[in-house]
Amino acid sequence: MELRYSPAEIEAKWQTYWADNQLNKTTEKATEENLAGAGKKAGKKFYALSMFPYPSGDLHMGHVRNYTITDVVARVRRMQGYRVLHPMGWDAFGLPAENAAIKRGVPPAEWTLNNIAQMRQQLKALGLSYDWDREVATCLPNYYHWTQWIFLQFFDAGLAYQKEAAVNWDPIDQTVLANEQVDNEGRSWRSGAKVERKLLRQWFFKITDYAERLLNDLDQLPGWPERVKTMQANWIGKSTGAQVTFKSESGEDLVVFTTRPDTLWGATFMVVSPEHPLMDGLTTAAQSEAVKAYQAAAANLSTIDRTAEGREKTGVWTGSYAINPVNGEKIPVWTADYVMMDYGTGAIMAVPAHDQRDFDFARKFELPIKPVIKPAKQPDGQPESQSALVEAGMDSAYVGPGVMVNSGPLDGVAAGKGESQSVESAIAYLEAQSLGQGTTNYRLRDWLVSRQRYWGAPIPIIHCPKCGTVPVPDADLPVKLPENVEFTGKGASPLSKMADWVNVACPTCGAAAKRETDTMDTFLDSSWYFLRYADANNDAAVFSPERVNDWLPVDQYVGGIEHAILHLLYSRFFTKVLRDRGLLNFDEPFQRLLTQGMVQATTYRKPDGNAIGPESIADLEHPTDPETGAPLKVSYEKMSKSAFNGVPPAQVLEKYGADTARMFILFKAPPEKDLEWDDADVEGQYRFLNRVWRAVIEFASTEGTSGLGAIANLDHTSLSKLDKALRLATHTAIKEITEDIEGDYQFNTAVSELMKLSNAINEAPDKTTPAFAESISTLIKLLAPFAPHIADELWTQISQADISQADVSQAVNSIHQQAWPEVDAEALVADEITLVIQIMGKTRGTLQVPATADKAELETYARESDIAQRHLEGKEIKKVIVVPGILYVCILILSGISTD
RNA sequence: GGGGGCGUGGCGGAAUGGUAGACGCUGCGGAUUUAAAAUCCGUUGAUUGUAAAAGUCGUGCGGGUUCAAGUCCCGCCGCCCCCA
Numbered sequence: 001m002e003l004r005y006s007p008a009e010i011e012a013k014w015q016t017y018w019a020d021n022q023l024n025k026t027t028e029k030a031t032e033e034n035l036a037g038a039g040k041k042a043g044k045k046f047y048a049l050s051m052f053p054y055p056s057g058d059l060h061m062g063h064v065r066n067y068t069i070t071d072v073v074a075r076v077r078r079m080q081g082y083r084v085l086h087p088m089g090w091d092a093f094g095l096p097a098e099n100a101a102i103k104r105g106v107p108p109a110e111w112t113l114n115n116i117a118q119m120r121q122q123l124k125a126l127g128l129s130y131d132w133d134r135e136v137a138t139c140l141p142n143y144y145h146w147t148q149w150i151f152l153q154f155f156d157a158g159l160a161y162q163k164e165a166a167v168n169w170d171p172i173d174q175t176v177l178a179n180e181q182v183d184n185e186g187r188s189w190r191s192g193a194k195v196e197r198k199l200l201r202q203w204f205f206k207i208t209d210y211a212e213r214l215l216n217d218l219d220q221l222p223g224w225p226e227r228v229k230t231m232q233a234n235w236i237g238k239s240t241g242a243q244v245t246f247k248s249e250s251g252e253d254l255v256v257f258t259t260r261p262d263t264l265w266g267a268t269f270m271v272v273s274p275e276h277p278l279m280d281g282l283t284t285a286a287q288s289e290a291v292k293a294y295q296a297a298a299a300n301l302s303t304i305d306r307t308a309e310g311r312e313k314t315g316v317w318t319g320s321y322a323i324n325p326v327n328g329e330k331i332p333v334w335t336a337d338y339v340m341m342d343y344g345t346g347a348i349m350a351v352p353a354h355d356q357r358d359f360d361f362a363r364k365f366e367l368p369i370k371p372v373i374k375p376a377k378q379p380d381g382q383p384e385s386q387s388a389l390v391e392a393g394m395d396s397a398y399v400g401p402g403v404m405v406n407s408g409p410l411d412g413v414a415a416g417k418g419e420s421q422s423v424e425s426a427i428a429y430l431e432a433q434s435l436g437q438g439t440t441n442y443r444l445r446d447w448l449v450s451r452q453r454y455w456g457a458p459i460p461i462i463h464c465p466k467c468g469t470v471p472v473p474d475a476d477l478p479v480k481l482p483e484n485v486e487f488t489g490k491g492a493s494p495l496s497k498m499a500d501w502v503n504v505a506c507p508t509c510g511a512a513a514k515r516e517t518d519t520m521d522t523f524l525d526s527s528w529y530f531l532r533y534a535d536a537n538n539d540a541a542v543f544s545p546e547r548v549n550d551w552l553p554v555d556q557y558v559g560g561i562e563h564a565i566l567h568l569l570y571s572r573f574f575t576k577v578l579r580d581r582g583l584l585n586f587d588e589p590f591q592r593l594l595t596q597g598m599v600q601a602t603t604y605r606k607p608d609g610n611a612i613g614p615e616s617i618a619d620l621e622h623p624t625d626p627e628t629g630a631p632l633k634v635s636y637e638k639m640s641k642s643a644f645n646g647v648p649p650a651q652v653l654e655k656y657g658a659d660t661a662r663m664f665i666l667f668k669a670p671p672e673k674d675l676e677w678d679d680a681d682v683e684g685q686y687r688f689l690n691r692v693w694r695a696v697i698e699f700a701s702t703e704g705t706s707g708l709g710a711i712a713n714l715d716h717t718s719l720s721k722l723d724k725a726l727r728l729a730t731h732t733a734i735k736e737i738t739e740d741i742e743g744d745y746q747f748n749t750a751v752s753e754l755m756k757l758s759n760a761i762n763e764a765p766d767k768t769t770p771a772f773a774e775s776i777s778t779l780i781k782l783l784a785p786f787a788p789h790i791a792d793e794l795w796t797q798i799s800q801a802d803i804s805q806a807d808v809s810q811a812v813n814s815i816h817q818q819a820w821p822e823v824d825a826e827a828l829v830a831d832e833i834t835l836v837i838q839i840m841g842k843t844r845g846t847l848q849v850p851a852t853a854d855k856a857e858l859e860t861y862a863r864e865s866d867i868a869q870r871h872l873e874g875k876e877i878k879k880v881i882v883v884p885g886i887l888y889v890c891i892l893i894l895s896g897i898s899t900d
Numbered sequence: 901g902g903g904g905g906c907g908u909g910g911c912g913g914a915a916u917g918g919u920a921g922a923c924g925c926u927g928c929g930g931a932u933u934u935a936a937a938a939u940c941c942g943u944u945g946a947u948u949g950u951a952a953a954a955g956u957c958g959u960g961c962g963g964g965u966u967c968a969a970g971u972c973c974c975g976c977c978g979c980c981c982c983c984a
Binding site for chain 1: 901903904905906911912913914918919922923924925926938939954966967968981982983984
């Protein structure tokens with residue numbers, strides 16, 4: 001019998017045992033075998049999923065945190081009798097592989113597959129209970145076959161199309177990017193390069209067709225964090241208003257979108273985006289030079305620069321005028337960079353009296369300001385403000401409530417959105433007069449899905465001079481990536497240079513045609529992988545509807561907040577499209593979502609902002625720059641190479657083992673919050689596991705017990721006081737831990753409950769009773785999902801103590817196949833309870849009283865207590881409140897004598 | 901500017917409106933040891949007091965509701981995130 005806890009030995013042993021005995025294999029359908037398993041949840045499905053990683057080759061702590069959380073959930077569900085699907089795979093296409101090829105000449109496939117092999121080993125060392133038979137890698141033909149097939153489903157549905165557009169061009173990665181992949185400083189999410197605008201012909205997915213459903217169905221997701229839903233709603237950016245057509249002098253129809261069509265009578269000029277296609281026609285010869293210069297300057301500015309509030313407004317008059325359709329007024333047309341071409345129609349009517357940006361612009365260029373909303377009378381009786389009506393006196397736009405004035409048919413109508421208010425009236429008027437119509441506008445743009453790169457799924461399209469754009473027939477899928485490609489990192493996509501691959505016969509007419517050489521955005525690969533896991537090895541179809549509809553939606557999804565918009569929005573979109581195609585029967589892919597916080601570590605930065613690693617600092621208590629001696633700035637930051645603060649998981653596993661790493665990560669912070677790495681706390685968890693180890697080993701070798709068999713002898717009618725106390729601790733732990741895991745995933749408090757139970761066990765004076773055996777057995781079961789290796793080892797130790805004469809070589813009964821413990825309500829009832837005595841709302845002391853006491857008795861105990869007597873001198877009791885739940889008494893004091 | 905979140909000991913963090921600080925880390929004191937590591941025991945919000953008994957203050961700030969507020973309401977301040 002092992003007396004020392006040595007994780008290195010037992011962890012490898014159990015990982016092999018679990019794999020050999022297929023403990024983590026997914027049970028496809030409820031069978032008699034698993035229905036016979038204990039627990040009322042038997043046979044119900046549970047799908048636990050972590051966001052699959054990009055196979056960079058190195059596992060980092062963020063991964064460990066993500067996967068540990070999901071693993072605990074999966075393991076608890078298994079013990080509760082659920083059929084659990086808990087898979088893992090690889091988001092394996094993407095630029096780093098190609099960059100490695102350029103730098104080191106290693107083919108992307110080889111580089112990627114090597115990394116996968118390496119990371120798979122690292123994951124296995126963590127003891128994660130994946131069903132590896134369902135592993136997927138998006139870069140393998142048996143996966144991207146179906147990514148291509150889905151692309152053609154979109155194409156067939158009219159949701160995939162090509163258009164020439166001003167797109168985001170990343171000059172470092174030499175490819176286009178979707179809007180979602182450019183941050184608000186105008187930088188690429190991957191390379192960090194300042195994105196340029198380029199006019200190119202590209203493939204798009206019509207996600208805008210689904211804007212309304214993507215927005216509305218957020219209501220179907222009570223299990224999602226509020227902030228993620230808010231972020232998605234903001235990204236979709238629905239706004240209602242009207243489109244109104246202005247005639248320009250040169251005859252063009254200038255369509256504007258406005259959310260406040262009611263202020264149309266206050267429009268005193270128009271502003272058109274510098275990129276607007278009608279700009280040439282609108283610009284007069286005299287203004288041509290100034291406009292051209294302005295357009296060129298605007299092209300170099302990012303969205304954030306152009307729309308920042310408070311920024312000095314710039315703009316140029318085009319030289320021409322347009323007619324305000326509601327009052328026939330001639331108003332000048334300007335161009336300014338604060339109007340963006342990709343929002344609304346790229347042109348606005350400017351109402352300076354009631355829009356701050358228009359106001360700033362009007363002040364700067366001395367354009368007229370015409371108020372059309374008269375502020376409502378101040379509710380607090382202050383004199384009515386006239387400022388909004390006196391143009392010269394206004395110092396800002398008026399955006400408050402009021403009544404419409406100077407607005408023809410709208411005069412007197414209450415200003416605002418809502419029933420029979422001005423916006424609604426204005427739209428009705430515009431529609432009646434055929435001047436415009438009510439519309440809904442979304443900020444969401446169509447998704448740009450083509451990339452000019454090699455390492456991605458080829459878009460399965462053939463361009464034929466006669467037939468046009470022809471989809472590759474299903475039978476010819478997958479369109480495989482050619483091998484032996486030369487990578488230079490310069491010029492056009494590597495695929496376009498592969499003549500053998502590019503030139504094909506048109507599948508329709510047989511004429512000489514060319515393949516599409518763009519590949520798909522890798523976010524397409526990851527927008528459906530969670531569906532494939534349900535039927536990962538299906539070679540005949542993308543997945544069988546039965547299996548997908550059985551396993552999906554995912555019951556619990558866990559991943560980083562950085563995917564709040566990108567991946568989660570795309571996946572929801574895919575699910576809805578596939579549903580509309582009749583391939584599945586659910587609207588939303590992820591029932592519950594947990595966004596885990598970052599893993600941070602102490603970071604040391606020099607005065608110039610550069611980080612340095614702790615190994616080069618002499619005194620970590622008073623860190624100074626080893627070169628200059630200047631004090632270093634100490635903070636917690638996300639672990640990263642550039643911050644020199646990463647802790648490699650392998651290092652922690654080697655020193656303490658996977659169980660300790662898992663326990664630490666779960667205990668240190670609630671899952672949604674950032675976690676600060678601390679070696680001392682890791683040490684603390686290792687100590688805890690050692691204490692559990694010693695307690696169990698001691699139990700297994702104690703004379704006079706019959707091991708776990710003793711539990712059967714538990715006599716509920718004649719328990720000693722000590723046994724009752726131990727059972728209370730045991731069943732409280734079951735209750736709390738079960739609630740922590742089934743509720744809001746409070747793994748940190750669940751672990752602390754394990755510690756409390758362990759403390760109670762260590763403090764128990766008599767370690768030979770049936771109640772003690774029950775505690776030990778329960779502790780190991782409750783520990784099993786968190787620290788699976790040590791739990792299985794200890795379980796074996798006491799099982800063998802139990803069957804000491806049995807053949808040791810026979811298969812052991814894994815802890816992970818045991819039923820999750822059930823709470824014995826009887827055990828939760830204590831003999832004595834703590835009565836808290838409050839006087840005048842302040843706690844003055846506590847009293848141990850029999851648990852059987854009713855309200856009246858509790859009051860008597862409290863009244864007669866020394867505590868109460870002490871405070872009652874010279875006073876009398878006016879009122880008593882007894883709160884049974886937690887058991888509380890409140891005594892009020894009447895007399896006027898001051899107590900203090 | 902709009903929306904969301906957060907603010908509790910030396911630190912991470914606990915607290916169905918009912919004993920604030922569970923659990924752990926750190927620190928301090930002690931046991932064990934030739935010594936150390938490991939382990940075990942005690943202690944650890946501030947403050948008055950004899951380290952007794954017993955008090956007072958304390959969850960960012962200011963008000964309010966309540967017998968009772970970290971928790972509910974109103975108004976501020978600060979930090980973080982998203983959108984402008």
